Amino acid sequence: MDRKIKKKVTGFQTQDGAGVKLVRVLGHQTVEDYDPILMLDSFDSRNPKDYIAGFPLHPHRGIETISYVYKGKMMHKDSLGNSDTVGDGEVQWMTAGSGILHEERLPESERLLGVQLWLNMPGNRKMTPPAYHSIKNSQIQEVNYDGGKIRVLAGQYKDVEGFKSSHLPLDYYDIHINQGAAITVDTPKDKAIMLFTLIGEIKVGDEPVKEKTAVRLTEGDKVTIANNGKDLAQVLFVSSDHLNEPVAWGGPIVMTNQEDLRQAFTDLRQGTFLQDGIDYSDK
Numbered sequence: 001m002d003r004k005i006k007k008k009v010t011g012f013q014t015q016d017g018a019g020v021k022l023v024r025v026l027g028h029q030t031v032e033d034y035d036p037i038l039m040l041d042s043f044d045s046r047n048p049k050d051y052i053a054g055f056p057l058h059p060h061r062g063i064e065t066i067s068y069v070y071k072g073k074m075m076h077k078d079s080l081g082n083s084d085t086v087g088d089g090e091v092q093w094m095t096a097g098s099g100i101l102h103e104e105r106l107p108e109s110e111r112l113l114g115v116q117l118w119l120n121m122p123g124n125r126k127m128t129p130p131a132y133h134s135i136k137n138s139q140i141q142e143v144n145y146d147g148g149k150i151r152v153l154a155g156q157y158k159d160v161e162g163f164k165s166s167h168l169p170l171d172y173y174d175i176h177i178n179q180g181a182a183i184t185v186d187t188p189k190d191k192a193i194m195l196f197t198l199i200g201e202i203k204v205g206d207e208p209v210k211e212k213t214a215v216r217l218t219e220g221d222k223v224t225i226a227n228n229g230k231d232l233a234q235v236l237f238v239s240s241d242h243l244n245e246p247v248a249w250g251g252p253i254v255m256t257n258q259e260d261l262r263q264a265f266t267d268l269r270q271g272t273f274l275q276d277g278i279d280y281s282d283k
Contacts, residue, residue: 003187003220004205007033010213011042017055020106021045025196025214028249034216036168036243037194038063038254039118042212043072048108055104059273060096061264062126062254064119064167067092067104068153068174068236070198072112078102079274082132091135091153091172093163097121098275099267100130115198115236123245123256125167127275135163147181148232150174155239171239175225177202182226191239193217195225200233202226 011025026040034040045051067074073087078094079101086092087109094102106112121128135153141160143150152162155171162172171191177183177200187193195204196214203226209215217223227233247254248261255261267273 001220001222002205003193003217003223005207005209005215006218007216008209008213009215010210011040016041017104018053020053020055021050023212025212031247031249034194034214035192036120036240037117037238038120038247038249039116040196040214041116042196042198043106043115044111044113044212046111048112051106051112052108054106057101057103058252059099059101059268060094060252061099061273062121063096064121064165065092065094065096065116066119066154066170066172067114067116068172069112069114070174070234072109072114073107074114075105075107076102076132076134078130078132080130080132084132084134086134086136089137089140089151091140091163093133093135093154093165095121095128095131095167097125097130098127099264099273101274113198115196117238118254119165119168119170119240120243120245120247120254121167122243126255126260128167131166133163139163145183147183148176148178150176150183168240168243171237173237174198175235175237177225177227177233177235179227179229179231182224184222184224185237186222187220187239189219189221190241192242193223194238195223196236196238198234198236200227200231201229202233202235203228
């Protein structure tokens, strides 16, 4: 059975961090519809003034942040002692777990183009130790098909394997669809699947989808995505498990109940937030 569009959300311009201009697509109002994806921010600018202020040091708990930087660079530093840069097709995968502090700098480039997802963590995994991984281009396999290519950023596509999460399964593809072409992707029936049009316009079935739009698909065992524009379409495909758990979300922290959320902010005030890692103050 073909999957169709169940929900559709087009992003809006906003600012975050120290004044980074971005397109916010998913957030508090879409939690239930797009479970387990909590947030989706899209970056697309040729003006460095839109983003070089970056995201100063801030905390996270209870989520994984997954940043795909297709063009440009993102520099990461965290309370575990990690310092790393990804860019031009690479992925930054951070497991906040029990608590982490990090900062993200966005140096000047010809174009900054990418997406950050917040992936919810199961309630029984939220207090696991934090971790950081970068997925370099050498680890990302590309699969050519008649009409484009698929970059396997994480998970598995047919017999091609990429980086695998330790907490919630995630298949994450960057699908390039040439003008006039289409692709059919087989999908396990029980998976929660979202598409995001990073560049260009597509059709799912007979329904058009504009650029910078996230769609949640109905159940089914396949989905056909067609280029609906005059140039290349670039579509992010995200497949995971429905969590169907309560969400208590306050700023950069996401827990399953208000008591745990309040405790997280108490930990921040009392200096006990970092239950693993090193002292970041002198780094």
